[in-house]
Amino acid sequence: MVSGKKTWLLACLALMLILVSACSNSNKGTETKNGAEQGANGSNETKGSEDAKGSEKTEKVTLKVLQFWPEHEEQMNKSFDLFTKANPNIEVEMTTVTWDTIETTLKTKIASNDRPDIAFGWPGAFTQQFVDDGEIMDLTDKLSQDAEWKDSIVPFSLNFGTTAEGKIYNLPFRGSFFTAFYNKDLFDQHSLAVPSNLSELNQLFASLKEKGILPMASSGSPSLPSYFINYLRTNGLKNDEGSLEDYSKGLIPSNDKNGIGALEQFKSWFTNGFFDKNLLTITREQAQQQFYDGKAAILMANNNELKAIKEAVTFELGQFPLPFDNGEKYAFGSMDGYFVMQKTEHPEEALLLAKFLNSNEVQSLWAKETGSAMTNPTAGDAIEDAFLSATAKEIKNVNPMNEANFYVTYTDQSWTADQESKLQGLLLNKIQPKEIADWLEQKKQETMIK
Amino acid sequence: MAALRTARFWMIGLFVIPPLVLIFFFTYYLSFQSLRLAFFEFSSGQEIGFNGLQNFRDALNAERFGPAVIVTLKIVAVVTVFQIAGGFFLAYFLVRSNKWVQNIGRVAIFIPVVLPGTVVAILWKFIYTPEGGLLNTLLEAIGLGSWAMPWLGTTETSLYASIAVNIWKYVGLTMMLFYLAMQNVSKDQLEAARVDGATARQELWYVYLPAVKPVLEINLVLTVLGSLRAFDIYNMLTNGGPVGSTTTLTKLIVDNITARNYGEGAAMSVMLFAVIALVTVLIRKSFGGEQK
Numbered sequence: 035m036v037s038g039k040k041t042w043l044l045a046c047l048a049l050m051l052i053l054v055s056a057c058s059n060s061n062k063g064t065e066t067k068n069g070a071e072q073g074a075n076g077s078n079e080t081k082g083s084e085d086a087k088g089s090e091k092t093e094k095v096t097l098k099v100l101q102f103w104p105e106h107e108e109q110m111n112k113s114f115d116l117f118t119k120a121n122p123n124i125e126v127e128m129t130t131v132t133w134d135t136i137e138t139t140l141k142t143k144i145a146s147n148d149r150p151d152i153a154f155g156w157p158g159a160f161t162q163q164f165v166d167d168g169e170i171m172d173l174t175d176k177l178s179q180d181a182e183w184k185d186s187i188v189p190f191s192l193n194f195g196t197t198a199e200g201k202i203y204n205l206p207f208r209g210s211f212f213t214a215f216y217n218k219d220l221f222d223q224h225s226l227a228v229p230s231n232l233s234e235l236n237q238l239f240a241s242l243k244e245k246g247i248l249p250m251a252s253s254g255s256p257s258l259p260s261y262f263i264n265y266l267r268t269n270g271l272k273n274d275e276g277s278l279e280d281y282s283k284g285l286i287p288s289n290d291k292n293g294i295g296a297l298e299q300f301k302s303w304f305t306n307g308f309f310d311k312n313l314l315t316i317t318r319e320q321a322q323q324q325f326y327d328g329k330a331a332i333l334m335a336n337n338n339e340l341k342a343i344k345e346a347v348t349f350e351l352g353q354f355p356l357p358f359d360n361g362e363k364y365a366f367g368s369m370d371g372y373f374v375m376q377k378t379e380h381p382e383e384a385l386l387l388a389k390f391l392n393s394n395e396v397q398s399l400w401a402k403e404t405g406s407a408m409t410n411p412t413a414g415d416a417i418e419d420a421f422l423s424a425t426a427k428e429i430k431n432v433n434p435m436n437e438a439n440f441y442v443t444y445t446d447q448s449w450t451a452d453q454e455s456k457l458q459g460l461l462l463n464k465i466q467p468k469e470i471a472d473w474l475e476q477k478k479q480e481t482m483i484k
Numbered sequence: 485m486a487a488l489r490t491a492r493f494w495m496i497g498l499f500v501i502p503p504l505v506l507i508f509f510f511t512y513y514l515s516f517q518s519l520r521l522a523f524f525e526f527s528s529g530q531e532i533g534f535n536g537l538q539n540f541r542d543a544l545n546a547e548r549f550g551p552a553v554i555v556t557l558k559i560v561a562v563v564t565v566f567q568i569a570g571g572f573f574l575a576y577f578l579v580r581s582n583k584w585v586q587n588i589g590r591v592a593i594f595i596p597v598v599l600p601g602t603v604v605a606i607l608w609k610f611i612y613t614p615e616g617g618l619l620n621t622l623l624e625a626i627g628l629g630s631w632a633m634p635w636l637g638t639t640e641t642s643l644y645a646s647i648a649v650n651i652w653k654y655v656g657l658t659m660m661l662f663y664l665a666m667q668n669v670s671k672d673q674l675e676a677a678r679v680d681g682a683t684a685r686q687e688l689w690y691v692y693l694p695a696v697k698p699v700l701e702i703n704l705v706l707t708v709l710g711s712l713r714a715f716d717i718y719n720m721l722t723n724g725g726p727v728g729s730t731t732t733l734t735k736l737i738v739d740n741i742t743a744r745n746y747g748e749g750a751a752m753s754v755m756l757f758a759v760i761a762l763v764t765v766l767i768r769k770s771f772g773g774e775q776k
Contacts, residue, residue, distance in 0.1 A: 256723035312614040314726050315637040451739045452547060458726040
C-alpha cells in the first residue's frame with residue numbers, strides 16, 4: 035500500500051516536472067542557430083543541440099539576436115550565415131517573435147537576465163524606454179569614428195534613431211513609410227496625371243470624385259490616417275520656409291496658421307468625399323479591397339506591403355510620394371531598426387555584427403529577396419523589378435511621420451489616444467480645428483523634453 | 485502507519501502548495517503591487533518616488549476620466565436591465581416549451597458565451613459594416629434603408645451597438661442560471677397554482693420569480709461586475725471611439741499602462757476595485773436582508 039502511494043507520489047512529481055519544464059519553454063519564440071556548429075546541409079539546428087557540442091563552444095562566441103519578422107526568418111538566417119562565414123569564431127543564435135510581442139519579450143528577457151546581444155525594434159519611444167533604463171549602447175562615437183559604417187547608412191535615416199541629446203542608439207535597417215499607390219490604368223483612362231504639388235493633388239481628388247471614383251482608399255480604424263495632417267502641416271511649413279527641425283524641436287507652435295490650416299484641409303477632404311464617408315470604421319483590409327476592386331484610385335499603404343499589393347491587383351500599379359509645393363519629396367514613415375545591448379558580454383563581436391547588418395552584402399540580399407527599402411544607399415540597385423526598385427529607393431525621402439521620432443522625446447505618450455479621439459471629433463463636427471491645434475500645443479509644451 | 489501518514493501529508497502538499505503559490509503570486513502579490521504603484525510617481529516608466537494621493541488626483545482630473553465613468557455607468561445600467569430581463573424571459577420561455585425546443589434553445593442561446601471575445605467582435609464588425617454589412621443590407625431589404633448607418637462610426641450609436649453585442653454574448657449565461665433555478669420548481673407547486681386558478685402571469689410572478697431569487701443575486705453580481713470591467717468587446721469593436729464614446733474605465737486604465745503612465749493607471753484600477761467591492765457588498769446585503 036505504502037509502496038503504491040510512493041509510486042503515485044513519484045509519478046505526480048515527474049508529471050509536475052514535465053509540466054513546469056514545458057511551461058518554461060513555451061514563451062521563447064522560435065530559436066535557430068547559425069554558425070560553425072550548423073549542420074553540413076546548411077539547415078538550422080535547434081538550441082537543444084548546443085549543449086552536446088559544449089567543448090567546441092568554449093572557444094567560440096555566441097551572439098544572441100532577438101528579431102521580429104517570422105516572415106523573414108530565411109533572409110535573417112542567410113544574413114547570419116554570411117556573417118559567420120566571414121567570422122568563423124562567432125555563431126549567431128536567433129530568437130524570432132512577432133512584432134506585437136517583441137516589447138514584452140525583450141522586457142522579460144531583461145528582467146530574467148537573459149538579454150540578447152542585439153535586438154530589433156523601432157526608434158523613438160520604443161527605443162527610448164530602454165535607453166532610459168540604461169539597456170542600450172550609445173553608438174554615436176562608434177559611428178563617427180568609422181566612416182565606412184556611417185556611409186553605409188542613408189544619412190537622413192539615422193535621424194530616426196537619434197535622441198534629443200543627439201545620441202545614436204538605434205541603427206536603421208529598413209524603411210517603413212506610407213506612399214501613394216495608384217491605379218495607373220484608371221489614371222490613363224481618365225487622362226489624369228500624377229500631382230506635383232498640393233494644388234494639383236486637390237484637383238486630382240476633385241476630378242476623381244466628379245467621375246464617381248473614390249479618390250483615396252484609406253483606413254480610419256483603429257486609427258485615422260494622421261500622416262495626411264503631418265503632410266499638410268509640413269507643406270505649409272515649407273511654403274513659409276520654416277525649418278522642419280525647429281518645428282520638431284517645438285520652436286514653431288502647433289497652433290500657428292499652418293497647424294490649423296492642415297486640420298481644416300484634412301477635414302475638408304473628408305467632407306468633400308475624398309475619403310470614404312465611413313472612414314472611421316474602415317479597416318486596412320477593407321481599404322485595400324476598395325483599391326483592388328478598382329473602386330478607389332489611390333491607396334496609401336506601407337512600402338513593405340508593395341509586393342503583396344502588386345500580386346493582388348489586376349491593373350498596372352503606380353506610385354508617388356505626397357507632393358510638396360516647393361518640389362521636395364517626402365514619404366512619411368519611420369524605420370525598422372536594431373540596437374546593441376549595453377550589457378552584452380561580447381561588445382566587440384556584437385558591434386561587428388551590428389555593422390555587418392548595415393553592409394551592402396546583407397542589405398542587397400534583403401532588397402533583392404523582400405523588395406524592402408533598405409537603409410544602405412546602394413541596396414535598392416539589387417532589386418530587378420523597376421517599380422519595386424523605384425519604391426525602395428524612396429527611402430532617401432522618408433520623413434518622420436511622428437514628431438516624437440525626430441529629435442524630440444516626450445515623457446508622456448498617454449495623450450496620443452486623446453489626440454485620436456479629437457481627430458475623430460473633427461471629422462464628426464464635434465470639435466473645431468483651432469481647439470485641437472491649441473490643445474496639441476499645450477500637450478507638447480507639457481510633455482516635451484527641451 | 486506513520487510512513488503512510490507522512491506519504492499522505494506530502495501527497496496533499498504536492499497538490500495544494502503549487503496552486504496556493506500561484507494564487508498568492510498572481511492574485512495577492514500582483515494586486516498588492518498594483519495598490520503600491522498607485523502611490524508612486526513614474527517618469528518614462530521609471531519609479532521615482534512616493535507621491536501620496538497625487539495619482540488619484542491626476543486620475544480624477546484626467547480629461548477622459550469623467551466621460552469614461554459615464555460610459556461605464558451607461559453600460560452597467562443598460563446591460564444589467566436587458567441582460568437580466570432577457571435572460572429571465574428566455575429561461576421562462578424555454579421552461580414552458582417542449583423538450584425539443586428546450587434542447588435546441590439552450591444550446592443556441594448559450595453558444596455565444598463560449599465564443600472568444602475576439603471572434604464575437606470580428607463577427608459583429610461584419611454585421612455592422614456600413615457598406616454591405618448584414619444589418620444594413622437587411623434593413624434595405626425590408627424597406628428600412630433610411631435607417632442604415634455606420635453603427636460603430638457615430639457617437640450616437642456606437643455605444644449602444646456595442647452594448648447589444650455584449651448582451652448577445654452573455655445573455656446565454658444569465659438565461660442558463662435562471663433556467664436551472666426554474667427547473668427546481670416542482671410540478672406539485674405548479675399544479676397547486678393552476679388548481680387555485682392562477683393565470684400565466686400570476687404563475688410567473690408568484691411561482692417562478694420567488695424560485696429564481698437566489699440566482700438573481702448571482703446574476704446581478706456577475707452582470708454588474710462584468711459591466712464595470714467591460715473592455716474586450718468594446719475595445720475590439722471600436723477601440724474606444726469614435727470621440728471616446730465607447731471608452732470604458734478599463735480601456736482608460738489599459739491606455740495609461742500602455743503609455744507607461746503606471747501611477748495613474750494603478751490609481752484608476754484601485755478606484756475601480758473599490759467600486760466593485762462596494763457594489764458586490766451592497767448587492768449581497770440587499771439580498772441577504774430580504775432573505776432574513
